Amino acid sequence: MANLSNEHEEEISLFPMFNILACTLGVMVFILATVATVSLGADKAVEIIAVVDPDDPEPRTPIWLEWDGRELGVVPGGEAVTFESDLRDFRSWEATYAFMSATLGGSRLGSLIAEVGLDPGNRYIVLLTRPSGFHNLLELRSYFEFLGIDVGYEPIDQGWQRVGIGDVP
Numbered sequence: 001m002a003n004l005s006n007e008h009e010e011e012i013s014l015f016p017m018f019n020i021l022a023c024t025l026g027v028m029v030f031i032l033a034t035v036a037t038v039s040l041g042a043d044k045a046v047e048i049i050a051v052v053d054p055d056d057p058e059p060r061t062p063i064w065l066e067w068d069g070r071e072l073g074v075v076p077g078g079e080a081v082t083f084e085s086d087l088r089d090f091r092s093w094e095a096t097y098a099f100m101s102a103t104l105g106g107s108r109l110g111s112l113i114a115e116v117g118l119d120p121g122n123r124y125i126v127l128l129t130r131p132s133g134f135h136n137l138l139e140l141r142s143y144f145e146f147l148g149i150d151v152g153y154e155p156i157d158q159g160w161q162r163v164g165i166g167d168v169p
Contacts, residue, residue: 062126063116066156067140069133072109079108087139093146100143117147124150130158 064075073080083103090096104110116123125144129137137153144151 058122060121061123063112063123064126064128066128066130067133067137067153068130069136072104072140074109074112075128081107081109087136093142096139097143097146100140113144113147113149117149120148120150124152127151127153128156128160129153130156130160132158 066073066075066080070086071080071082081104083100085099087096087100090099101110104113113125116125127137127140133140134155141151141153
């Protein structure tokens with residue numbers, strides 16, 4: 001067994017090694033946080049495309065509409081129509097549908113929806129719905145179904161920004 005020859009000699013300290021390990025760990029956490037922030041950060045884009053079955057002789061064309069609870073707009077970058085009243089404020093479906101028809105009437109968006117209603121075998125509507133639009137999504141979907149239009153919906157993030165074709169960063 002080894003003994004110190006002199007009790008006054010300095011002992012070996014592991015404190016500097018722990019300092020080095022703590023600093024290394026801190027740098028690693030900083031690098032990890034930076035990489036995570038950059039990978040989740042800005043300048044991300046989502047391209048919305050319709051998947052078509054190559055074996056389908058007559059594929060259907062989706063019409064993409066964005067819904068936030070008050071505004072209905074064509075994606076990408078098309079006309080939008082704002083509903084001045086909440087769709088749940090009406091006492092009957094007939095009153096709701098009349099209000100929606102009056103709001104959409106005369107607009108290019110209303111004409112587009114009417115065209116889809118006349119050609120339901122070749123077109124359908126996909127509603128890109130923000131969380132603020134979930135509370136009255138039933139009324140909007142019911143209106144499209146009343147017109148004989150097949151409709152689906154896809155939730156999107158509240159902060160999602162609409163960009164036109166060719167504007168993707």
